[in-house]
Structures are given as structure tokens and as C-alpha cells.
Amino acid sequence: MASPTVERALPQTLVDRLVSHVASGGGETATVSRPFTGEALAVVPVSTSDDVLAAYERGRAAQAAWARVPVGERVKPFLRFVDALVDRRDEILDLIQLETGKARRHAMEEFLDVALCSLYYARRAARLLRPRRRQGPLPGLTRVRELRHPKGVVAVIAPWNYPFALGPGDVVPALMAGNAVIHKPDTQTCLSGLWVVDLLVGLGLPRDLWQVVVGEPDEIGDPLVENADYVAFTGSTRGGRAIAEKVAPRLVGYSLELGGKNPMIVMADADVERTARGAVRACFTNAGQLCVSMERMYVHEDVYDRFVARFVELVKGMRLGTGLDFDAEMGSLTFRRQLDAVVRQVDQAVEKGATVLVGGKPRPDIGPLFYEPTVLEGVDEGMEVWADETFGPVVALYRYRDEDDVIARANDTPYGLNASVWTSDPARGRRLAARIQAGTVNINDGYGAAYGSYDSPMGGMKQSGVGRRHGAEGLLKFTEAQTVASQHILDLAPPGDMSFERFADLMANGVKVMKKLRIR
Structure with missing residues (x-):
């Protein structure tokens, strides 16, 4: 729309x-x-x-x-x-x-x-x-x-x-x-x-x-x-x-x-309505041209059908537009090369057996670089969209049953920038998050909670980066850190006529004294 x-x-x-x-x-x-x-x-x-x-x-x-x-x-x-x-x-x-x-x-x-x-x-x-x-x-x-x-x-x-x-x-x-x-x-x-x-x-x-x-x-x-x-x-x-x-x-x-190929995990106890709305933001902010956006979504089999139905409904109703106001929910891609990459990945996935649940087409009627927000099922390792960063408005859905299995699948990537976990039990979500190999993990949010926490570092593991911004x-x-140390009263050498052997004994025994007095 x-x-x-x-x-x-x-x-x-x-x-x-x-x-x-x-x-x-x-x-x-x-x-x-x-x-x-x-x-x-x-x-x-x-x-x-x-x-x-x-x-x-x-x-x-x-x-x-x-x-x-x-x-x-x-x-x-x-x-x-x-x-x-x-x-x-x-x-x-x-x-x-x-x-x-x-x-x-x-x-x-x-x-x-x-x-x-x-x-x-x-x-x-x-x-x-x-x-x-x-x-x-x-x-x-x-x-x-x-x-x-x-x-x-x-x-x-x-x-x-x-x-x-x-x-x-x-x-x-x-x-x-x-x-x-x-x-x-x-x-x-x-x-x-x-x-x-x-x-x-x-x-x-x-x-x-x-x-x-x-x-x-x-x-x-x-x-x-x-x-x-x-x-x-x-x-x-x-x-x-x-x-x-x-x-x-x-x-x-x-x-x-x-870069990133970021996973979103929807647990069996997740609030379906809240999660579906959050997934729209997590996947399609800036038309997916966001290094921390979600491109892989793993949904527990107990809620898969209900979640997918609601998510697809919301995506179908998204407003695309060129307006300089807050009405549009998604804008344009920025470059022709980016549009071409999205078209290539989606078309190749469909040719190899993937199903388009919603979207899947350019929208030149709105603007030359618009592409519909797209949800895919049936994506497998033979498709480019399986492992390569799309950097466009495309997400692939997968079912899962076992927690250990979904963690292994989430971590099965050379990237490790961002991840998202949705659950009604935040403590359980935090335990799951700690097992995901990503520099930031958001619970009941796609990316903003971690990225916007400026007192905490933000960056990637594995091939998603070196170093951190924020914090x-x-x-x-x-x-550059510089240490300036000044020595007073005693040198770091035996005083007077003391033998080095005696000095070594005093220093070694001093370690025990400092340990006992909790100086070290």
C-alpha cells in the first residue's frame, strides 16, 4: 500500500x-x-x-x-x-x-x-x-x-x-x-x-x-x-x-x-501479537538496509502458524511511500545495485523452491528503487539468501522445536553482529541470549534496546567486526593509554648491603603478606 x-x-x-x-x-x-x-x-x-x-x-x-x-x-x-x-x-x-x-x-x-x-x-x-x-x-x-x-x-x-x-x-x-x-x-x-x-x-x-x-x-x-x-x-x-x-x-x-545475517528467535511462550509487530520493525526498518536488522527468523512450532499468519497480515498492510512525513512505514532502497541484489536473491530462491508468503516484487509505481517487504518460506542452504547478507526488505522463516537446535542454527554463520529473542520469560530469554554468538542480543526487541544503550558497548563477533562503539x-x-609511575623512598632493588638472595626472600614472602592483608 x-x-x-x-x-x-x-x-x-x-x-x-x-x-x-x-x-x-x-x-x-x-x-x-x-x-x-x-x-x-x-x-x-x-x-x-x-x-x-x-x-x-x-x-x-x-x-x-x-x-x-x-x-x-x-x-x-x-x-x-x-x-x-x-x-x-x-x-x-x-x-x-x-x-x-x-x-x-x-x-x-x-x-x-x-x-x-x-x-x-x-x-x-x-x-x-x-x-x-x-x-x-x-x-x-x-x-x-x-x-x-x-x-x-x-x-x-x-x-x-x-x-x-x-x-x-x-x-x-x-x-x-x-x-x-x-x-x-x-x-x-x-x-x-x-x-x-x-x-x-x-x-x-x-x-x-x-x-x-x-x-x-x-x-x-x-x-x-x-x-x-x-x-x-x-x-x-x-x-x-x-x-x-x-x-x-x-x-x-x-x-x-x-555485516550480519542476524537471527530472530520466537519462543513458544512469546506474545504473538507483540512479537509480530516487533518483527515488522526488526526486519523492515530502512527497507532492511540496516546491519542489525533480522534476516533469519526461527519460530517455535507451537506458535509458528499463528505467528506467521499475523506477521504476514501486518506486512501486507505496510504503507510504502516517498512522503516527508511520518505516514510511510517503509521507504525506498538507496541504490540500484541494492535493488538488483534483492531481486537476484529472491528470484533465485523462488526458482530453487522457496515460497513467497508476501511481497517479492519491485514497486516502480511508487519509486524507481522500491521493493516490497518480503517474507519467504522454504529457504535452504542451496540458496544465496540462506547465508549471504541481503541488506534489503527480505526475511526467511524457519520452524524449530528444540532450544539447543535453534541456538546451533542461529550460530551457524560466519557473522555475529546482532540477534533477537522473544519470550514472556525475560530471565529465560537472557539465558538463551548468553548462548548466542553475537555482539548484541535484544530480548523482546529487534535492535534498538541494545543499540540505544549508549553506556554499553556495541559491535560484532566473528566476521561482523573488531572493536566497539558506544560505552x-x-x-x-x-x-593511547600511558602509564606514568614514580618510585619513592625505596628502589626496586636490594637496599644497602642486603644480598639479592635475602631481598628475593623478603619480596617473595611479601606476596603472602599482601594476599593475607588483601592488599592484592
Whole structure:
């Protein structure tokens, strides 16, 4: 079902101001299109390898001064940013929709993510980065402090599917930690990140601290990665491997959030109505172009028929549309290549015997890149959709009977990003969750409960990533830890004329004393 179209023009003055923040010598340009219609949205300058090198040079100069600014002062632009973001909500929601094609309710998730994550780190950065006292080898005689220093200039490579959340979401903590950032968004979805740069510069962030380069990896990828002091990448597993290989010779740190083939488990005691509604969000948010969305659903045989009937009914009634309002439940895919991949996987599955319960077709009557939310049965290991990440509005259903069996099937994948368990017994759900090999597991929710818990780390196991965003690690990964220890009164050697043998006996017996007194 299609929702009405609501169109608003993107002011050219805004576009001109945003693209002025691209680090480019003004040579070639690229066109950002509207996924809803295929029409041009904006023309942006393209960066060259020389532009990237110049950006690093400016960034290093800006970072040296920024690192000397006390953390309490560094966070002030970001506290102002949270208020400004709320005040200009409609502007950024329009922009996200126009460049990605997603429904407004899903653009709103990006808005909330950036606002809440920025506020989390702005409130906690000073505490996380302050010098910490640590225990030395000799209590009272060795004083130890752990210091945190910024990495330097960080490369943030952001994906196209959540450009507002997953670009600024890494850039903001990197900046608060005292770094400069060279940010490469996808060209198609670069405007929302540029919007944040423009806003923060107006709120007092030094201009050269956050620089944006736009271009294809073949042109600017090597200088971007080869000059970084740390790389934060969100994207495909194939892309993550390439990043790791590139930085390995220099022993530069990196974090990678990669792909997933995420399982959802519906237990026999699950509330069918609540679970079916939750499954719609879990599978079809952003037309399935979400690394933590559900693509495999395992439903206990006792509730399978009731659940599937209700789930299919809800999916049939979903509203698809291009409106810049909250009416549509699902928007468009972003790229033609993504639509082609979805068509290929579904068509191949049907040719090999899978059944389409609902959906299964492109919807050019709504827009050039729309595809119906699709539910499949009868998918097996001979089909591409069985194991490969679809990254589109497609989910496969499977029956199960035994808890051990469903855990084994859920874990039978090289990925381990996210999972979902639905049950009326949360304690049982937590026990089941602990057995799933995934970086986040949500109980009675698809992805938002874990992802939105900014005080807790988020990332993948196995081939779904390295490192974490959110929590303390999401900030501290952009720092180098340094231990400074000062020794007082006694040296760590025999005093006076004491023999080393006697000294060794005293030190060894001291271990027992410290154990008894619970000093260690």
C-alpha cells in the first residue's frame, strides 16, 4: 500500500553552504540523486588524493592546538549542538530522507541516535579521560597514574545506509577525545554529515578539526587510510578486511563494524501479537538496509502458524511511500545495485523452491528503487539468501522445536553482529541470549534496546567486526593509554648491603603478606 507523496525542495543556499565544507580543489564533481525519484538532489565537489593529503596537513596543525584544550572546554560545542539539533530537527530529517530514500520514522532514529550519543559523551568525556590512579608494585612506595592521549588524526569511513548516525556517531567521540578527523562519507549520502560539520563550526568547533573528503575508494582510499593514526570503519566485511590489510604494516589501530545475517528467535511462550509487530520493525526498518536488522527468523512450532499468519497480515498492510512525513512505514532502497541484489536473491530462491508468503516484487509505481517487504518460506542452504547478507526488505522463516537446535542454527554463520529473542520469560530469554554468538542480543526487541544503550558497548563477533562503539570503549578507542609511575623512598632493588638472595626472600614472602592483608 502506498502513502501520499509530500515533497519539499532543498534550498540551494543550504546545499551551497554544505558542499563548501568538502576538502576539494574544485575540480571534478559528482551528483547526489533522490532515491525517491531518481532526480538530481545536489552537485558536490570530489576530492583528489592531493586534497586528502592537504586535509591531513591542516588536521594535524589543528589537532595539536585542540589536544591542549581542557576536556571541559572541548565538550562545550557538543552540548550546544544537542540543543541546536533538536531546534532544527525538520531540516535534518528532510535531508536524510532526500539523500537515502528512507521513511521519516527511520530518519528519526538517526536523529535520536546522534542527539543521545553526543549528549552521553559530552556528559562523560571529562570523567573517562581524566588521569586515574592505579596500584603500583609496592603499596605506598610506587605512585602510578594512567593518562589518556589522543591518537592524532583519525580517519572515519562511514556507510551510506545510516550516514547521519554512523558518521557523526564516530566523529563526535573522536573529537572529544582530542583528535582531528578526516571523514569520508559515501558520496550519495554525504550531505547529512556535511550538515553536522556546518552546524558545529557555527557553534565554535575549529573548522579544520573535522574535514570531509568525498570520492571513490580507488582514488582517495589509499591516502586516507595510509596517513591515519587510527581508522574507524563501518561497512561490509569485505571492506573491513581490506582496511585491516592496509593498516597492518604500520601497526595502526582500527575498529570495524561489519555485516550480519542476524537471527530472530520466537519462543513458544512469546506474545504473538507483540512479537509480530516487533518483527515488522526488526526486519523492515530502512527497507532492511540496516546491519542489525533480522534476516533469519526461527519460530517455535507451537506458535509458528499463528505467528506467521499475523506477521504476514501486518506486512501486507505496510504503507510504502516517498512522503516527508511520518505516514510511510517503509521507504525506498538507496541504490540500484541494492535493488538488483534483492531481486537476484529472491528470484533465485523462488526458482530453487522457496515460497513467497508476501511481497517479492519491485514497486516502480511508487519509486524507481522500491521493493516490497518480503517474507519467504522454504529457504535452504542451496540458496544465496540462506547465508549471504541481503541488506534489503527480505526475511526467511524457519520452524524449530528444540532450544539447543535453534541456538546451533542461529550460530551457524560466519557473522555475529546482532540477534533477537522473544519470550514472556525475560530471565529465560537472557539465558538463551548468553548462548548466542553475537555482539548484541535484544530480548523482546529487534535492535534498538541494545543499540540505544549508549553506556554499553556495541559491535560484532566473528566476521561482523573488531572493536566497539558506544560505552567507555567508544571514546577510549580513540586514545593511547600511558602509564606514568614514580618510585619513592625505596628502589626496586636490594637496599644497602642486603644480598639479592635475602631481598628475593623478603619480596617473595611479601606476596603472602599482601594476599593475607588483601592488599592484592
